[in-house]
Amino acid sequence: MKVIEHIGQMQETSRALRREGKEIGFVPTMGALHEGHLSLIRRCKEENDTTVVSIFVNPTQFGPTEDYERYPRDLEGDSEKLRSLGVDILFFPSVEEMYPEGYSTYVEVEGLSNHLCGLFRPSHFRGVATVVTKLFNIVMPHRAYFGLKDYQQALIIKRMVRDLNMDVQIITCPTVREVDGLAMSSRNQYLSESERRSATVIYRTLLRAKEALERGEDFGTVKTLMVETLSSEPHVKEIQYASVYDPESLEDLSQRQREDYSGSEVLLAIAVIIGPARLIDNMLVRLRD
Amino acid sequence: MKVIEHIGQMQETSRALRREGKEIGFVPTMGALHEGHLSLIRRCKEENDTTVVSIFVNPTQFGPTEDYERYPRDLEGDSEKLRSLGVDILFFPSVEEMYPEGYSTYVEVEGLSNHLCGLFRPSHFRGVATVVTKLFNIVMPHRAYFGLKDYQQALIIKRMVRDLNMDVQIITCPTVREVDGLAMSSRNQYLSESERRSATVIYRTLLRAKEALERGEDFGTVKTLMVETLSSEPHVKEIQYASVYDPESLEDLSQRQREDYSGSEVLLAIAVIIGPARLIDNMLVRLRD
Numbered sequence: 001m002k003v004i005e006h007i008g009q010m011q012e013t014s015r016a017l018r019r020e021g022k023e024i025g026f027v028p029t030m031g032a033l034h035e036g037h038l039s040l041i042r043r044c045k046e047e048n049d050t051t052v053v054s055i056f057v058n059p060t061q062f063g064p065t066e067d068y069e070r071y072p073r074d075l076e077g078d079s080e081k082l083r084s085l086g087v088d089i090l091f092f093p094s095v096e097e098m099y100p101e102g103y104s105t106y107v108e109v110e111g112l113s114n115h116l117c118g119l120f121r122p123s124h125f126r127g128v129a130t131v132v133t134k135l136f137n138i139v140m141p142h143r144a145y146f147g148l149k150d151y152q153q154a155l156i157i158k159r160m161v162r163d164l165n166m167d168v169q170i171i172t173c174p175t176v177r178e179v180d181g182l183a184m185s186s187r188n189q190y191l192s193e194s195e196r197r198s199a200t201v202i203y204r205t206l207l208r209a210k211e212a213l214e215r216g217e218d219f220g221t222v223k224t225l226m227v228e229t230l231s232s233e234p235h236v237k238e239i240q241y242a243s244v245y246d247p248e249s250l251e252d253l254s255q256r257q258r259e260d261y262s263g264s265e266v267l268l269a270i271a272v273i274i275g276p277a278r279l280i281d282n283m284l285v286r287l288r289d
Numbered sequence: 290m291k292v293i294e295h296i297g298q299m300q301e302t303s304r305a306l307r308r309e310g311k312e313i314g315f316v317p318t319m320g321a322l323h324e325g326h327l328s329l330i331r332r333c334k335e336e337n338d339t340t341v342v343s344i345f346v347n348p349t350q351f352g353p354t355e356d357y358e359r360y361p362r363d364l365e366g367d368s369e370k371l372r373s374l375g376v377d378i379l380f381f382p383s384v385e386e387m388y389p390e391g392y393s394t395y396v397e398v399e400g401l402s403n404h405l406c407g408l409f410r411p412s413h414f415r416g417v418a419t420v421v422t423k424l425f426n427i428v429m430p431h432r433a434y435f436g437l438k439d440y441q442q443a444l445i446i447k448r449m450v451r452d453l454n455m456d457v458q459i460i461t462c463p464t465v466r467e468v469d470g471l472a473m474s475s476r477n478q479y480l481s482e483s484e485r486r487s488a489t490v491i492y493r494t495l496l497r498a499k500e501a502l503e504r505g506e507d508f509g510t511v512k513t514l515m516v517e518t519l520s521s522e523p524h525v526k527e528i529q530y531a532s533v534y535d536p537e538s539l540e541d542l543s544q545r546q547r548e549d550y551s552g553s554e555v556l557l558a559i560a561v562i563i564g565p566a567r568l569i570d571n572m573l574v575r576l577r578d
Contacts, residue, residue, distance in 0.1 A: 104448065105452035108397065110393040129394070130453075164396075167304070
């Protein structure tokens with residue numbers, strides 16, 4: 001595995017690969033790799049000639065009071081995992097080279113960024129859209145892979161790619177879960193043993209909400225059920241959101257008639273604070289006709 | 290000359306050119322081509338294998354009260370000029386395809402966009418940065434050419450390309466002038482005969498300011514001289530700005546000591562309203578040590 005730390009060298013490498021007619025697949029990550037990341041990388045390897053993985057804890061997507069400093073970093077363990085998967089290139093740039101003095105350009109996807117996580121993490125998605133644009137321009141991939149655990153992120157990146165006519169295909173992959181259903185996340189490391197047990201309430205809430213939708217409950221009832229289920233768990237310090245959403249516009253549907261969505265998909269999505277960790281999860285459910 | 294109207298076809302063409310190892314040069318325009326544009330195109334032809342010119346009057350860079358509707362459009366005359374110069378591809382997309390329903394992604398270069406024209410045309414440079422990003426992603430050029438008459442635009446695009454790591458070289462070219470010194474602009478067409486004569490005051494003001502700087506006048510005095518010279522012309526309805534600026538930060542230097550800029554370049558820049566036209570011009574002047 002080649003490790004590249006400099007932007008210019010990565011661009012030169014990608015230019016050369018493209019000249020040779022190689023198809024480049026790309027998995028951008030913030031490191032602290034878990035099975036969710038690895039599933040993206042495996043799919044990427046299957047579909048491309050060259051697989052590039054980036055590890056970059058991107059400061060512009062963290063708020064001033066968030067966990068940028070303590071976000072888990074484990075380059076050695078990550079490198080070992082990437083090597084054993086047969087990744088071709090690890091791109092590992094520095095913050096100083098990604099955001100040099102005088103840096104001032106940002107990409108913003110309006111509308112979609114003002115729902116769900118965007119309400120609680122102002123400028124988070126601006127940071128995401130900006131760094132993904134930069135990484136695409138540096139790595140020049142044919143295909144890029146994103147996990148659906150970050151549903152809103154994947155939706156925003158697809159919209160950005162479409163709007164800005166970026167010449168890259170976005171491929172989204174299913175959420176990978178622990179045996180007890182907890183969605184894999186680098187932030188699960190923040191949890192104590194008892195918090196970790198509590199965290200399963202997120203997936204249980206999604207399942208209960210799905211069942212409720214399937215037996216015909218209306219959206220308002222489902223939202224109430226979700227909030228109640230989450231609240232029953234003492235380690236849940238805050239429910240940032242928990243409801244039924246339009247999977248394209250991310251509009252909260254709890255005041256809307258479920259008849260308008262017959263035969264369509266809706267999104268169940270949750271963000272909660274458990275102990276020191278902000279955890280998110282979601283599930284798409286198709287309503288019967 | 291091949292005329293391409295659709296984004297997908299342009300991208301397919303550029304991909305094929307790149308696979309063949311051809312270097313693509315690109316001149317983005319809003320049409321109503323004059324000698325300024327043609328000088329960019331000639332330089333582009335000299336330095337690249339394939340020359341692509343776009344004509345797109347970009348709605349997102351016009352304010353609601355500005356001249357988007359009446360901006361001059363002359364596809365037939367423009368095509369004739371492009372053909373006679375030996376341009377390879379004219380890219381002529383529709384507004385509907387560039388900004389489809391639900392369009393919501395914008396690129397913003399902070400700081401630089403809040404000076405000079407940015408003060409009088411809020412969101413103008415956001416529109417410029419966004420459409421240039423889109424056009425670069427569609428045309429995939431190795432080099433792109435911009436005129437220095439729009440100095441602030443060229444500076445913002447260079448900053449954007451650097452910040453977002455776009456793999457394109459930005460080449461800026463000198464302002465082309467009429468015999469009497471008026472900078473060529475598609476908007477000069479808006480002027481009546483007497484307004485057209487008045488408009489030469491812009492270039493005369495730049496020359497007088499340059500002489501004043503060269504004889505050692507301080508920045509405040511030069512600004513006053515510029516405003517007085519412009520005001521003396523009855524057709525000048527409004528002076529939006531006229532002063533000495535830092536050519537990198539665009540800061541107004543009229544309150545600053547000229548000793549701090551000994552041996553450096555400063556920017557003289559003007560925006561005025563004459564009759565129905567908003568006209569801009571500028572000049573770089575190197576101060577003696």
